[in-house]
Amino acid sequence: MAEVCTSQPEVPAPFTSHPEVPIPLSSQPEVPGTISSIPMEVTDGPMVGVACGPLLSIGLLMASCLLLLCYLLGHHRYWRALGVPSPPATLLMGHTLRRMGLSQPFMEFFDELYYQYNGSDFCGYYDFLKPGLFVGNPELIKSILVKDFDHFTDRRTFDLGKVNPIANDMLTNARGNHWRMIRGIVSPTFTSTKTRRLYPLVLHRAIHFLHRATRTATSGPVEARELCGRYTMDTIASCAFGIECEALTTEAAAFPAVAAKIFQLSLVRAFKILVLLVAPRLAELAHRLGLEFTSPEFHFFRQVVTHTIRKRQETGLWRGDFLDLLMETRAHGKKGLSDDTIAAQSILFLLAGYDNTANTLAMTLHLLAHHPRVQAALRKEVARALLKGRGQLTYDQVMSLPYLDAVVSEVLRLYPAAPVIERVCTKNYTVGVCGLEVGVGMGVLVPVWNVHRDARYWPHPQQFLPERFLGSARASILPYTYLPFGAGPRSCVGVKFALLSVKAGMVSLLTNLEVLPCPASPHPLPLDPRVLTLQPKDGVYVNLRPIELQKTVEHETIIYGATA
Incomplete structure (x- = not known):
């Protein structure tokens, strides 16, 4: 009885385990105050690195996508920044599909621009990421097609000189x-x-x-x-x-x-x-x-x-x-x-x-x-x-x-015969009394159908x-x-x-x-x-x-x- 009463349970010291014979963690009893009672994720340094790798890649990818999105959306804010009306543009495509009649009848899109977004005077649109000007005002039409023709000498065409010289x-x-x-x-x-x-x-x-x-x-x-x-x-x-x-x-x-x-x-x-x-x-x-x-x-x-x-x-x-x-x-x-x-x-x-x-x-x-x-x-x-x-x-x-x-x-x-007339600005131009600047390369649409x-x-x-x-x-x-x-x-x-x-x-x-x-x-x-x-x-x-x-x-x- 005395032996039983005087014997004490052996509690392993925290640092006494033999370094070459590690004790399985599952077999170690948890004793308050010992390192084994501390949550493992805090001390497992190598596993933190493994987890951070995918998270970092995902973060970089999301940041890249966000930057790309901001870049694309930034191009479609061109007309808004100038205070020119323009319908909401589709990401990357702008209004190209609508203008070409691929996602809706082009007449409906032209009617929307003409009657809802001031196109009877002028408004903006986007060919992919590139802004274009939609002009329905007869005086502006006269300026673009005749009076100031030297600023709009080209049509929107392909340069076919290298691939089809006959067509060019x-x-x-x-x-x-x-x-x-x-x-x-x-x-x-x-x-x-x-x-x-x-x-x-x-x-x-x-x-x-x-x-x-x-x-x-x-x-x-x-x-x-x-x-x-x-x-x-x-x-x-x-x-x-x-x-x-x-x-x-x-x-x-x-x-x-x-x-x-x-x-x-x-x-x-x-x-x-x-x-x-x-x-x-x-x-x-x-x-x-x-x-x-x-x-x-x-x-x-x-x-x-x-x-x-x-x-x-x-x-x-x-x-x-x-x-x-x-x-x-x-x-x-x-x-x-x-x-x-x-x-x-x-x-x-x-x-x-x-x-x-x-x-x-x-x-x-x-x-x-x-x-x-x-x-x-x-x-x-x-x-x-x-x-x-x-x-x-x-x-x-x-x-x-x-x-x-x-x-x-x-x-x-x-x-x-031509429900729309297209021109391309070949020399920087200021539109009428409003002072809107049209840069070289910008396309201009004249909606004959609507006029x-x-x-x-x-x-x-x-x-x-x-x-x-x-x-x-x-x-x-x-x-x-x-x-x-x-x-x-x-x-x-x-x-x-x-x-x-x-x-x-x-x-x-x-x-x-x-x-x-x-x-x-x-x-x-x-x-x-x-x-x-x-x-x-x-x-x-x-x-x-x-x-x-x-x-x-x-x-x-x-x-x-x-x-x-």
């Missing part, structure tokens, strides 16, 4: 002095005098247009875009490339098919455009490594033009077409007009003229079908002119018919009223509120030819056919929200009925009275 020679793509040189060469070929020389070729195609329309009408509703597209394709092939599409030649047979491909936007072509837009230097490097940016269609058209030029030089053949006019200009010693430059303008003729002219013609047919009184008045005017001209109309007579011009002008107000439909300038803007462009009404139109072909030195150089094609086609059609509405194309016509040329979403369908001109005019006069 196009008048619309050229910049600076290169543009001035090409403009000085091309402009004289589109004067009224020179365009008059193209009239016999256009008239010949207009007759074929009528024959094709008459044949198509017998099988039911006619898709007007397709019908008018064939007419404009034939006209351009004849006037710009010296090709008659009905001719039994290899070029004539291939031309419509190849031309159609140039308007098809494949994934590969879309990728190339994106690379040119975002990283032009990368595009140049890719071109050096073998990626071709000049499409096979461009090579085809260049070969056609070169072959035609050589053939005419050898044979002395003269047709009075666009190629002859350019060759004539070169023969008079105009420098800089190489075969490639001539080919580039011919291809531009196709790109700029085919789709826009076909669309204008198709929209004209649609609007006339749904406005029979306007159609009757137009047919009566044409019939009177034909009576005076003994069944034929000259170039001057076609171009000077007042109601025909009013109808086409009103169609172009509602559906302008043409602004009720302040056009009463009842959604209605089709050709009378707006007659007599005193036309004279009262506020300058720079009607811009279907742009304005100033960089306006559409081929406007006279485009109007001739549309008017000649309408004269030919209306004297032999009546245009009637089709249930497949309601009015107003839904537009494709992802196309920037105001194309109809589901085609343009009309019914065509053969008529005898004199009887139809008499019948329509009875129905509509003196207004028809």
Whole structure:
């Protein structure tokens, strides 16, 4: 008992464990006041280092992301810092997707800028991270496009000199002095005098247009875009490339098919455009490594033009077409007009003229079908002119018919060939009295679509009223509120030819056919929200009925009275 009572439990001293035989921690009893009772995370130095490594990496990553976010958001604070209204921008993309119609119809985005963010005067937007100016004020439009043009000489284009030199020679793509040189060469070929020389070729195609329309009408509703597209394709092939599409030649047979491909936007072509837009230097490097940016269609058209030029030089053949006019200009010693430059303008003729002219013609047919009184008045005017001209109309007579011009002008107000005009600042500029500075390289958008439909300038803007462009009404139109072909030195150089094609086609059609509405194309016509040329979403369908001109005019006069 004494032994039991006097024996004491052995408590290990804190520092008595043998250094070479460590005692497992789990086997050591915890005694207050010993080191074993202290929490281990305080004393475990190596494990703290292991834990701090990932935490430090995560912290650095978060800090980097925060800095990047601040950098991106900082670019999108540009307009706010200047007190200029601008809608909220999407991170990194800005308003690019909305402006291009990729995330919503571009018309809706333009309406938002114009009516909600002071775009009817001016407001800001962002192309990716780059600020741009949206200008709807007619006085500012005049300054940018005409008065102070030397500050905005360039369009927003790609520099294709290293990857597609043919496209870079196009008048619309050229910049600076290169543009001035090409403009000085091309402009004289589109004067009224020179365009008059193209009239016999256009008239010949207009007759074929009528024959094709008459044949198509017998099988039911006619898709007007397709019908008018064939007419404009034939006209351009004849006037710009010296090709008659009905001719039994290899070029004539291939031309419509190849031309159609140039308007098809494949994934590969879309990728190339994106690379040119975002990283032009990368595009140049890719071109050096073998990626071709000049499409096979461009090579085809260049070969056609070169072959035609050589053939005419050898044979002395003269047709009075666009190629002859350019060759004539070169023969008079105009420098800089190489075969490639001539080919580039011919291809531009196709790109700029085919789709826009076909669309204008198709929209004209649609609007006339749904406005029979306007159609009757137009047919009566044409019939009177034909009576005076003994069944034929000259170039001057076609171009000077007042109601025909009013109808086409009103169609172009509602559906302008270019619903937006783009310019790039090439010299620092101060905007009006507000003192806003526009720097070199900043893009400027002029929203033709909105200005043409602004009720302040056009009463009842959604209605089709050709009378707006007659007599005193036309004279009262506020300058720079009607811009279907742009304005100033960089306006559409081929406007006279485009109007001739549309008017000649309408004269030919209306004297032999009546245009009637089709249930497949309601009015107003839904537009494709992802196309920037105001194309109809589901085609343009009309019914065509053969008529005898004199009887139809008499019948329509009875129905509509003196207004028809």
